[in-house]
Amino acid sequence: xxxxxxxxxxxxxxxxxxxxxxxxxxxxxxxxxxxxxxxxxxxxxxxxxxxxxxxxxxxxxxxxxxxxxxx
Numbered sequence: 001x002x003x004x005x006x007x008x009x010x011x012x013x014x015x016x017x018x019x020x021x022x023x024x025x026x027x028x029x030x031x032x033x034x035x036x037x038x039x040x041x042x043x044x045x046x047x048x049x050x051x052x053x054x055x056x057x058x059x060x061x062x063x064x065x066x067x068x069x070x071x
Contacts, residue, residue, distance in 0.1 A: 013046075017043060018039055021034050
């Protein structure tokens with residue numbers, strides 16, 4: 001399985017992502033605001049992609065484990 005802490009990928013990074021997009025118009029005096037629906041859509045897409053990556057990683061680990069048992 002992937003090395004590292006899952007907290008960073010599933011909690012911390014999306015939280016930072018959300019805060020940057022939500023607060024950047026306020027902090028940098030932008031005239032155009034990012035829609036909350038757009039931000040939530042980006043976070044959902046992030047979760048789908050990272051979950052797919054972890055699924056493929058677990059699947060490949062299981063395949064390698066089964067291959068070693070057969071030999």
